[in-house]
Amino acid sequence: MNELEGLSAMIIEPQAGMRATIHNMLTLCGLTKVDHAASSNQAVKHLGLKAYDLILCEYALEGGQDGQQLLEDVRHHKLMPLSTMFFMVTAEGDYGKVVSAAELGPTDYILKPFTADRLLERIARGLERRNALLPVYTLMEEGSQREAIDACLHGEAKHPRYLVDFLRLRAELHMFLGEPEQAEPIYRQLADTRAIAWARLGLAKTLFLRERFVESRDMLEELVDSNKNFVDAYDWLARTHEAIGELGRAQEVLTEAVAVSPHAVRRLRKLGETAFEAGDHDTAEKVLKQVVTKAKYSEFRDPQDHVRLVQTLIRKGDPVQAASVIRDLDKSMAFQKNTPLCSAIASSMVHEYTGNEARLGEALGAALAGNREAPELRPELKLELARVCIDNGMQEGADEVVREVMRNARDGAAMAKAMAVFEQAGQAERAKQLASESRQQVVDLVAGGAARAKSGDFKGAVALMQEAAIKLPDNPQVVFNAALATLKCLDADGWDEKLNQQAAGYIAGMRRLDPVNPKLPALAGLHQQILRKYNKNKAPRPVPANSAG
Numbered sequence: 001m002n003e004l005e006g007l008s009a010m011i012i013e014p015q016a017g018m019r020a021t022i023h024n025m026l027t028l029c030g031l032t033k034v035d036h037a038a039s040s041n042q043a044v045k046h047l048g049l050k051a052y053d054l055i056l057c058e059y060a061l062e063g064g065q066d067g068q069q070l071l072e073d074v075r076h077h078k079l080m081p082l083s084t085m086f087f088m089v090t091a092e093g094d095y096g097k098v099v100s101a102a103e104l105g106p107t108d109y110i111l112k113p114f115t116a117d118r119l120l121e122r123i124a125r126g127l128e129r130r131n132a133l134l135p136v137y138t139l140m141e142e143g144s145q146r147e148a149i150d151a152c153l154h155g156e157a158k159h160p161r162y163l164v165d166f167l168r169l170r171a172e173l174h175m176f177l178g179e180p181e182q183a184e185p186i187y188r189q190l191a192d193t194r195a196i197a198w199a200r201l202g203l204a205k206t207l208f209l210r211e212r213f214v215e216s217r218d219m220l221e222e223l224v225d226s227n228k229n230f231v232d233a234y235d236w237l238a239r240t241h242e243a244i245g246e247l248g249r250a251q252e253v254l255t256e257a258v259a260v261s262p263h264a265v266r267r268l269r270k271l272g273e274t275a276f277e278a279g280d281h282d283t284a285e286k287v288l289k290q291v292v293t294k295a296k297y298s299e300f301r302d303p304q305d306h307v308r309l310v311q312t313l314i315r316k317g318d319p320v321q322a323a324s325v326i327r328d329l330d331k332s333m334a335f336q337k338n339t340p341l342c343s344a345i346a347s348s349m350v351h352e353y354t355g356n357e358a359r360l361g362e363a364l365g366a367a368l369a370g371n372r373e374a375p376e377l378r379p380e381l382k383l384e385l386a387r388v389c390i391d392n393g394m395q396e397g398a399d400e401v402v403r404e405v406m407r408n409a410r411d412g413a414a415m416a417k418a419m420a421v422f423e424q425a426g427q428a429e430r431a432k433q434l435a436s437e438s439r440q441q442v443v444d445l446v447a448g449g450a451a452r453a454k455s456g457d458f459k460g461a462v463a464l465m466q467e468a469a470i471k472l473p474d475n476p477q478v479v480f481n482a483a484l485a486t487l488k489c490l491d492a493d494g495w496d497e498k499l500n501q502q503a504a505g506y507i508a509g510m511r512r513l514d515p516v517n518p519k520l521p522a523l524a525g526l527h528q529q530i531l532r533k534y535n536k537n538k539a540p541r542p543v544p545a546n547s548a549g
Contacts, residue, residue: 003127004120007053008033012043012070013089014062022056022089025116029123039063040070044299047079054123055080056110059090065294069264071106073300076266082137085126132159136169143504144528149173164190171202177524178516180206197223201233208240209516216240224256231261238274247278258287265295269305273380276312284312292325296332303333303342307381310346319353326350338377341370345381348388357392364389368397371404375471379405379414383421390425398422399434406438408472410513442472446481458489462499469506476514480523482506487526495534503527 009031013019019036026034035052037043040061046052059067067088074080088106107126110119130137136155139148152170156163167186174183184206190199200223207216220237224230234257241250254271261267272287288309295301306329313322326346333339344367351360367385371377382405389398402418409415415435422431445468452461465482472478483506490499507524510517 004030004123006033007031007127008035008050009054009056010035010037010043010046010052012037012040012055012057012061012067014038014058018058022119025119026056028116029120040065040073041299043070044074044079047074051081052084054085054087054107054126056087056089057106059088065263069261072264073266077300082140083130083134085123085130087122087126129162129165132162133165133169136166140169140173143507143524143531145173145177145524146528164194164196168198168202175202175205175209175515176511178511178514178518178520180209180516197227197230197233201230201236204233204236204240208236208243211243213240213244217244224253229260231257231264231267234260235267235270238270242274247274251275251278251280251283255283263294265291265298265300268294272312273308276308276315281312281316285309285316288312292328301333301336303329303336303339304378304381306333307342307346307384310349311384314349314353317353319350322346322350322353338370338374341367341374341377342381344370345385348385352388352392360388360392364392364394364397368394368400371401375404375408375473379408379417379474383418386421387425390421390427399430403434403438404471406435407442408474409438410474410476414474442475442477446477449481449485453485453488456492458485458492461485462489466502469509473509474513476510476517479506479509479513480517480519483510483523484526487523487530490530491526491533495536500531500536 009026011019011022011026011034013022013036016038019038023034023036035046037046040063043055043057057067057070061067061070065073067090071086071088080086085107087108087110089110089112091112107129108122110122132155136148136151139145139151149170152166152173155166159166167190171183171186171190174180174186184203187199187202187206190196191203200219204216204219204223207213207219217237217240220233220240223233224237227233234253238250238253238257241247241253251271251274254267254274257267258264258271268287268291272284272291275281275287276284288305291305292309295305306325310322310325313319313325326343329339329346330343344363348360348363348367351357351363364385368389371382371385382401386398386401386405389395389401398421402421405418406415409418419431419435422428422434445464449461449465449468452458452464462482462485465478465485468478469482483503486499486503486506490496490503504527507520507527510520510523514520
């Protein structure tokens with residue numbers, strides 16, 4: 001029986017003739033369930049609706065994004081299961097440029113021109129590897145990371161041909177579980193014996209997560225010097241410079257990364273924001289304009305990019321161009337969730353600069369009203385809104401916004417940025433007062449949830465903590481206790497699939513906010529214990545922590 005029979009595939013290729021040719025080849029190989037996508041946006045829409053066993057993607061896509069950048073976006077937004085085989089179709093001249101471009105590359109590369117036999121050979125090879133790794137992938141997607149580590153150890157013995165793959169997965173699982181000290185020897189073994197670039201990157205990440213920033217920086221600098229196309233290494237090097245406080249160096253590194261990968265919107269956005277924070281407004285303007293242009297027709301567009309561009313233009317003294325950006329925002333993203341709020345914040349900056357007090361008051365009123373319903377808005381934009389309020393006599397509005405940012409602060413650095421808004425306005429004591437109040441409010445909130453759980457009111461505890469997590473999605477203390485309350489309710493009151501999804505979302509949120517929190521393994525372990533208690537073998541895809549409930 002043909003082992004490819006029944007598999008589903010998607011061809012991502014801008015040229016209709018080539019799509020038809022590849023489709024015919026897949027049919028000859030025994031695949032009959034084949035979808036087509038002519039662009040990256042079409043591919044993303046397909047992936048949002050269904051999963052595929054294999055994807056064949058042309059590297060040289062049209063519309064300003066190449067296949068590698070599409071793969072980055074798809075993985076970043078978790079639109080593709082671990083078990084999907086992703087083959088990059090590339091001309092021989094591009095192969096050297098793309099083969100080491102990112103930490104997580106495709107399953108394999110297929111050089112053009114190729115025959116149906118050659119295509120079948122590559123797919124069969126990828127399928128054999130996938131089948132060997134499938135037990136680990138399944139456990140990972142179920143949320144059973146500990147069991148997945150055991151499956152890796154079993155796979156290393158059973159399938160020595162894929163030893164490097166199992167070692168890599170095992171190291172990534174330890175990183176996911178917040179155990180960089182367990183991942184380090186695995187990455188070091190791979191880096192020392194095989195000189196694999198991604199293993200050296202993994203080693204640097206273990207150092208970063210333990211705040212050994214100088215060692216991480218030195219290792220990453222060596223890595224980018226030896227591999228100019230390794231964009232993920234640039235990203236982590238910039239992040240390390242930023243952690244050390246070297247914003248100028250972070251900007252330089254991101255500039256180099258963008259030269260290698262000029263169409264990756266997330267990387268461009270980070271460069272623009274870093275340049276703005278470093279005071280290089282010319283670069284910030286240039287880059288943020290590219291972000292707005294490239295993202296306009298993307299599935300991942302964000303109206304907050306327009307606000308950052310307006311902020312930059314106002315700092316440069318160009319209100320006319322800033323007003324044009326706001327008009328573009330209102331027109332091109334009219335149906336995005338946060339567009340009215342973003343437009344109001346941006347308008348307040350323009351009206352403040354031009355001295356139009358009546359329009360400024362209207363814009364600030366709309367922005368403050370919209371802000372109450374947008375906990376997910378970036379804190380940098382919220383703090384700019386607070387600054388405009390302070391400077392224009394709306395102290396109560398500024399207090400409200402900064403108090404919320406403080407309650408939602410994920411760490412001391414985020415709290416310090418919020419305090420700086422008042423400190424720069426000569427209100428240092430007010431900053432301390434608000435910080436103290438905000439911390440106490442979070443403590444009281446968590447204590448209230450704990451008290452309800454202790455009295456046996458598990459549903460009440462869940463309701464309280466869910467509401468808190470919706471309002472404060474970036475506060476690790478709140479998200480952790482929302483997860484704990486939800487799990488205790490599941491354990492005590494019986495199975496509820498919606499609660500289970502929310503618990504998974506909160507745990508995922510904790511991994512994002514505080515990946516090395518020592519309590520995380522116990523929290524995840526409790527979730528697995530509850531799944532076993534109710535014989536629920538497959539955990540759901542987690543609901544994001546800021547939308548659970």
